Amino acid sequence: MTDATANQNPAHGALTTTDARTRRRNAAEARFRLYGQIAIAIGIAALILLLTSVLSNGLSSFRQTFLFLEVTLDEKTLDKSGVRDVEVMKKVTTIGYGKLIEKSLQSAIEEHGITVEGLTDKDVSDMISKEAAALVRNKVLANPDLVGQTVPVKVLANGRIDGYLKGRVTMESAERDSNVSPNQLLLADAMRAEGLLVKSFNWGFITGADASELRPEAAGLGIAIIGSAYMMIVVLFLALPIGVAASIYLEEFAPKNRFTDLIEVNIANLAAVPSIVFGILGLAIFINVAGLPQSAPIVGGLVLTLMTLPTIIISTRAALKAVPPSIRDAALGVGASKMQSIMHHVLPLAMPGILTGTIIGLAQALGETAPLLLIGMVAFVRDFPAAPPEGFFDPAAALPVQVYNWTQRADPAFVERASGAIIVLLIFLLAMNAIAIFLRRKFERRW
Amino acid sequence: MNDMRLTEKSVEANDTKISARGVQVYYGDTHAIKDVDVDIADQTVTAFIGPSGCGKSTFLRCLNRMNDTIDVCRVEGNIKLDGDDIYDKRVDPVQLRAKVGMVFQKPNPFPKSIYDNVAYGPRIHGLTRSKAELDEVVEKSLRRAALWNEVKDRLQAPGTGLSGGQQQRLCIARAVATSPEVLLMDEPCSALDPIATAQVEELIDELRSRFAVIIVTHSMQQAARVSQRTAFFHLGNLVEFGETGQIFTNPSDPRTESYITGRIG
Numbered sequence A: 001m002t003d004a005t006a007n008q009n010p011a012h013g014a015l016t017t018t019d020a021r022t023r024r025r026n027a028a029e030a031r032f033r034l035y036g037q038i039a040i041a042i043g044i045a046a047l048i049l050l051l052t053s054v055l056s057n058g059l060s061s062f063r064q065t066f067l068f069l070e071v072t073l074d075e076k077t078l079d080k081s082g083v084r085d086v087e088v089m090k091k092v093t094t095i096g097y098g099k100l101i102e103k104s105l106q107s108a109i110e111e112h113g114i115t116v117e118g119l120t121d122k123d124v125s126d127m128i129s130k131e132a133a134a135l136v137r138n139k140v141l142a143n144p145d146l147v148g149q150t151v152p153v154k155v156l157a158n159g160r161i162d163g164y165l166k167g168r169v170t171m172e173s174a175e176r177d178s179n180v181s182p183n184q185l186l187l188a189d190a191m192r193a194e195g196l197l198v199k200s201f202n203w204g205f206i207t208g209a210d211a212s213e214l215r216p217e218a219a220g221l222g223i224a225i226i227g228s229a230y231m232m233i234v235v236l237f238l239a240l241p242i243g244v245a246a247s248i249y250l251e252e253f254a255p256k257n258r259f260t261d262l263i264e265v266n267i268a269n270l271a272a273v274p275s276i277v278f279g280i281l282g283l284a285i286f287i288n289v290a291g292l293p294q295s296a297p298i299v300g301g302l303v304l305t306l307m308t309l310p311t312i313i314i315s316t317r318a319a320l321k322a323v324p325p326s327i328r329d330a331a332l333g334v335g336a337s338k339m340q341s342i343m344h345h346v347l348p349l350a351m352p353g354i355l356t357g358t359i360i361g362l363a364q365a366l367g368e369t370a371p372l373l374l375i376g377m378v379a380f381v382r383d384f385p386a387a388p389p390e391g392f393f394d395p396a397a398a399l400p401v402q403v404y405n406w407t408q409r410a411d412p413a414f415v416e417r418a419s420g421a422i423i424v425l426l427i428f429l430l431a432m433n434a435i436a437i438f439l440r441r442k443f444e445r446r447w
Numbered sequence B: 001m002n003d004m005r006l007t008e009k010s011v012e013a014n015d016t017k018i019s020a021r022g023v024q025v026y027y028g029d030t031h032a033i034k035d036v037d038v039d040i041a042d043q044t045v046t047a048f049i050g051p052s053g054c055g056k057s058t059f060l061r062c063l064n065r066m067n068d069t070i071d072v073c074r075v076e077g078n079i080k081l082d083g084d085d086i087y088d089k090r091v092d093p094v095q096l097r098a099k100v101g102m103v104f105q106k107p108n109p110f111p112k113s114i115y116d117n118v119a120y121g122p123r124i125h126g127l128t129r130s131k132a133e134l135d136e137v138v139e140k141s142l143r144r145a146a147l148w149n150e151v152k153d154r155l156q157a158p159g160t161g162l163s164g165g166q167q168q169r170l171c172i173a174r175a176v177a178t179s180p181e182v183l184l185m186d187e188p189c190s191a192l193d194p195i196a197t198a199q200v201e202e203l204i205d206e207l208r209s210r211f212a213v214i215i216v217t218h219s220m221q222q223a224a225r226v227s228q229r230t231a232f233f234h235l236g237n238l239v240e241f242g243e244t245g246q247i248f249t250n251p252s253d254p255r256t257e258s259y260i261t262g263r264i265g
């Protein structure tokens, strides 16, 4: 028992009482946890704020106000010759079609017995989007046999009317607005009650081309989505092989000396270069020297490739470094060449990391705006680019640039469109991340 | 030290498989191997013993040029395999390593199936012509590594899912599958239980009929049990090299004696 008393160190108290030092340690730990929780709470709050603001502003852009009309495609206006020759029929401009649509709207109003005090003809015709005539014209030119018939059509309503249904335009604002009159809003209410004016899902927003300042209701993301997709294809097919090859060389083959150290430092620096610098570089090299066309996805893709390469190289090298050296030894030990040990063992093990890095790089590139502005992707493009590979050289827009573009326009209807475009962009990013996670799982499951 | 059965061992005078002369190894400024001369006989088990850090692994790795993969490592001197200088410029280390197989200190199976682990060597060297032949090689190798009975029902399971000792035997099977002429084993039993160790020792004894085997070990008993010749390394020097029986019963150098009786190490 003498031993037991000798072992009693005065610094150690009884087990059940906590001494001051332990209390301080516990308090520090509790504080640290609190900081962490606060940081995460702030992050989540910011995310929720961002998502609610984008969603509340932008979700409405996926629904659009349409007019349901029975348009009589009068042969006298559309095809005087009566031979249904498309080339001849092309001479009739949208103005001719516009008149027909107006007439059908007028008669629909009469038929349904809608009366609004002091409604002028112009008020009625302005209910219809300027885009409607083009839509009907395209429909007729695609199918000339429709001429002479009365066909049901679904045409876009004017942006202000759409705004009224979405709560953006009110009676008060209409009184001050030269583009819309309170009478039109009353008419809209009446037509809505009769089922002539309906809000429904707007495919045109996703597939359509951009539209001019005056017809926000017709503006769509189609060309921007194609442009962004083309650029991502270019980036993927250039940056992934180049980046992975460069990383493998640097990590596995290159001698370790001053020169490779310098390259390493420069790659790290390149990753931090502001993206607009890459835009200037792209303008100078790809457009001015190489003579590639402006606004083309190929140029955008090349610029974004330059921007993404450092990200891919850095993450690929990290993934290669993380493969245990014993695996390389094992492969070399049974007589595999260096290339075989890399291709058969190291690269498959590094694959999840490489893919994650690549997709993060691609996601960055997808959201990049500044360099694209410099190479002319901000231009207004009405025509869809062709299918690849020619399409890579046709002018196109890009999703983030389209967002930027729309926020610059005066009509508040474009604010809604911009938020809608952000939602589409976010969906693309989510999809890419989902693919990254899926691929990572798939490659990991093999081991 | 009562299990040494030294006297029963017959040491045949076999041909020299590897002969090393004046080998120096430097890691940067560290002189890890100092002027080592050694002759490894064919169809013989040679044990390398010595305290930790004395350069056993380093010297072993010289014999299949695995040191080439370490940037700071520099090897001088002359090592001949069947009379050919293995550090000759014309020698492709890849071909050399197909002849001189290696089992590492730490089990390092590929993160692939058990089958693919063993089949990898024969595949890359094109040793088999058909799937059936490959299956046969895999089975034979696994049997010789005393692993077949444990894994025959799950050849497609990942090799990394085996226990440490099973993994090491898998690595032995993998090395044996390429039918090398020399097998280098760096502490192959350090992760094994006594039963598996006994199996591996049996295997080593069996392998001796065809290969020259070099085994690094920290176990005196093991060296005494499996080897015919023993080399004692100390601080990078080859202190003593000779027949195992002689080294263990009648060492000529006092350092050897201190080490095997447990005074240094």
Ligand SMILES: Nc1ncnc2c1ncn2[C@@H]1O[C@H](COP(=O)(O)OP(=O)(O)OP(=O)(O)O)[C@@H](O)[C@H]1O
Pocket: B027, B030, B032, B050, B051, B052, B053, B054, B055, B056, B057, B058, B059, B070, B072
């Ligand atoms: N990659 C390396 N870089 C630098 N020095 C090394 C390297 N590998 C080994 N050394 C040094 O070389 C010497 C010999 O090491 P080695 O691994 O050959 O010892 P060992 O006899 O195998 O020891 P152990 O029994 O612990 O495995 C040691 O001093 C070690 O520090």
Ligand SMILES: [Mg+2]
Pocket: B056, B057, B058, B105, B186
């Ligand atoms: Mg060692």
